[in-house]
Amino acid sequence: MIVPVYVSHRDKPDQEKLVYALLDTQSDTTFILEDTYRELGLSGTTVKLLLSTMYAENQVVESHKVRDLVVRGFTIELKIPLPDTFTGNIMPADRSHIHTPEVANAWPYLKPIASEIMPMQNCEIGLLIGYNCARALIPRDVIAPQDEGPYGQRTDLGWSIVGITDQSFEDENDCIRTSHRIIACEVPPSILNSDGHGPKHVMFSLQTKIKELIKPETLSQMFELDFIEHSVGMKSISNDDRKFLAILKNVIHFLDGHYEMPLPFREDLSYLPNNISMAEQRLKHLKGKLDKDETYRSQYVNFMTDMIQKGFAEKVPEDEQTCFDDHSWYIPHHGVFNPQKPNKLRVVFDCSAKYEGQSLNDYLLQGPDLTNTLVGVLC
Structure with missing residues (x-):
């Protein structure tokens, strides 16, 4: 089950962030995405987790433990407190598995809940709620499946659809089950041209059937190579x-x-989608927060005024304001408070916000x- 939710901290109820939550009845722990943790301006205790999966047991990973998070459904005011939550770099979920009203309408017995399921939202899968938060996973209502179809289930976070919804689904085509091995070899600088480009094809061989026996003295020399002074500062580009x-x-x-x-930019802008619908949605949410919190609004206005006065930002000319072509990209922004400086608002310009699976950062060279x-x- 994957549902859109608003997550916030108990001490800052107005600073909510829209994310998708994976409701996982097989996990005994609740996790928050590292990016979501940072965007909310949260602070937590640094810990080391022993994480066990199908392929690794008691693997030590760095994490932060966060207390007093709360979550509510997209259109639901009921807030559910989360247990101690740990940060993670990834969420084990695929956006293609998020169900929409179109999916419900494709199954006659699920059509009654089509209006209860939210359209696809432009936000990340930022939470994994395990069974240590049973209140968020309790089935309040269920629509039983017919034949081999999916079923509908309502929790206090909203309706979701569970099961395979693509009738042409084939296991081998499910991208979340595909694993690849990637081998990269650095192109020697000697064969590159002055402009940094080399030949179109570079051939290299892989010796996969030969095991090399390394003598102890040779192994010692290899380890010492990491500390040879002439290698300091030499990085491949x-x-x-x-x-x-x-x-x-x-x-x-x-x-x-x-x-x-x-x-x-990595390439020309002809492939950059116009994300005005996403930006307008984020703007409406920001306006609601500004209307509710006078202090938040005052500091936000001061920050933006300072940006304009210093020349860091400027108003778009009127003759360009209606130029909504394929080359327009709008950067949403929001304010966060640093726990170390609770009285100072910092405005974050979200270049990682995705629209149609792409963000502005995806088009930029690092x-x-x-x-x-x-x-x-x-x-």
């Missing part, structure tokens, strides 16, 4: 990194006392990692 550096070199310029550079290695710092 990917082709994307070279492209990023080329953009900076050719386009960056000095203007009004500041360096100005364009957004380092650039090379310029952080010194630990060996480099020590030297």
Whole structure:
């Protein structure tokens, strides 16, 4: 069961975030996505978890333990307190398994609940609620399946559909069950051209049937290679990194006392969807929070006014405000309070917000990692 919910902290009930929640009756623990944890401005205790799955037992993972989270359904005011919740980097769920009103309408006996199921929302799967929060998993109402079809189930977080809904479903085509092995080899700098590009095809061989016996003295020499001084600061640069550096070199310029550079797009913008519907939805939610909290609104206005006065942001010219073509992308924003500075609002511009499975960050080059290695710092 995957349902849209609002999650917040008990001490900050107005700072809600819309996410999808995976209701997992086989997990004894409740988890929150690391990104959701950060966007809510939460603070927790650093812990180490012993996590057991089908393929690993008692695997040690770093996490944060968060207390006093609450959750409510998309259109439901009833709030359910969550038990101690732990952060995780991923959620074991596939967005293609989120059911919509169209899915309910495809099954005659599920049509009565089609209006109770929310359309697909532009938010991440940010929660996994285990059976240590039984109140969120209790079946309040059930529509039994017919033949081999799915069934409907209502909890205090809303209606959901359980089961295979694609009648042409084949196990081998389910992407969540597919596993791939990826092997990457660095292209030697000697064969690259001056522009950072190399030949179209590079051949390399894989020796998969040969086991190499390593002598103890050879193994010791291999370990010592990690601490040879001449390797300090030498990092491989990917082709994307070279492209990023080329953009900076050719386009960056000095203007009004500041360096100005364009957004380092991976490619042209012809594939960027117009996300105005998502941005408007986020704006309505933000307006509701501004109307409810005078302090929140005042600090938000001050922050945005300061951004405009310093020239960090400017108003879109009127002749461009109606230019809603395929090259328009709207960046939603929201405010968060840092627990260490509870009286100072920080506005977050959410470039990771997804629309039709894509975000602005997906189209941008990250650039090379310029952080010194630990060996480099020590030297």
